[in-house]
Amino acid sequence: MANRLTPLVAGNWKMNGLRADLGEIAAIRDAVAAGRAARAEILVCPPATLLAEAAQLCAGTPVAIGGQDCHPEAYGAHTGDISAEMLKDAGASYVIVGHSERRIDHGESDARVAAKAAAALRAGLKVILCVGETEAERAAGHAEARVAAQLEKSLPKERWAGRLAIAYEPVWAIGTGVTAMPRDVVAMHGFLRQRLAALLREGETVRLLYGGSVKPGNAAELLRSPDINGALVGGASLKAAEFLAIAAAIGGQ
Ligand code: PGA
Numbered sequence: 001m002a003n004r005l006t007p008l009v010a011g012n013w014k015m016n017g018l019r020a021d022l023g024e025i026a027a028i029r030d031a032v033a034a035g036r037a038a039r040a041e042i043l044v045c046p047p048a049t050l051l052a053e054a055a056q057l058c059a060g061t062p063v064a065i066g067g068q069d070c071h072p073e074a075y076g077a078h079t080g081d082i083s084a085e086m087l088k089d090a091g092a093s094y095v096i097v098g099h100s101e102r103r104i105d106h107g108e109s110d111a112r113v114a115a116k117a118a119a120a121l122r123a124g125l126k127v128i129l130c131v132g133e134t135e136a137e138r139a140a141g142h143a144e145a146r147v148a149a150q151l152e153k154s155l156p157k158e159r160w161a162g163r164l165a166i167a168y169e170p171v172w173a174i175g176t177g178v179t180a181m182p183r184d185v186v187a188m189h190g191f192l193r194q195r196l197a198a199l200l201r202e203g204e205t206v207r208l209l210y211g212g213s214v215k216p217g218n219a220a221e222l223l224r225s226p227d228i229n230g231a232l233v234g235g236a237s238l239k240a241a242e243f244l245a246i247a248a249a250i251g252g253q
Pocket of ligand 1: 012169173174175176177211212213214232233234235236
């Protein structure tokens with residue numbers, strides 16, 4: 001079952017990108033429309049300031065647009081925050097929750113991540129829920145236990161019916177150029193697949209993405225395992241050519 005899932009190649013622009021960079025999204029859109037990544041689903045998550053315009057650029061095309069975070073509540077006195085409903089209204093169909101940069105920079109707990117994921121599902125968005133261990137946790141031999149605990153506590157209770165993906169992103173591999181060894185990624189994804197099957201009735205339909213210094217040169221090897229159903233790409237998603245090379249390596253014909 002797992003290896004029949006359509007791979008998802010998601011770009012996370014983080015706090016990068018001005019309006020002048022929207023041309024990169026248009027270039028991604030045109031290449032994807034021309035069949036460059038035919039077997040994969042393509043998603044770009046720009047900063048919130050570009051989301052509505054990016055969604056307009058990609059409307060009616062196979063390229064989906066997503067947010068990078070959402071607040072658990074639909075509206076209210078939360079200065080600076082954005083709700084899942086607002087993301088949907090701006091044209092997003094996805095949102096990333098629980099990215100390690102949010103967990104670390106903003107002190108987000110697993111419970112808060114679960115509430116955000118639930119809010120996103122309530123608003124009709126698809127969710128990419130991130131988990132991953134730190135270097136110290138891996139060195140201490142606690143990687144699986146840490147990731148299993150994050151997964152269990154961050155999973156929303158709501159029904160997701162095909163709207164949930166999990167991204168395994170070892171913190172030490174994000175933005176560092178250090179890619180996890182394919183065998184470690186494969187082992188962790190196999191472990192996550194088992195945990196999901198134990199936790200969820202629909203666990204087999206959940207796509208498991210890998211993230212952390214994914215580049216055109218390592219994407220195909222990392223994605224060879226049937227338990228790895230796509231990639232969450234940070235730095236290499238900012239330029240259309242690089243992102244498309246990854247998309248082609250994963251979803252090309
Ligand atoms: P990176 O980021 O590809 O720049 O390592 C991945 C991520 O944080 O999603």
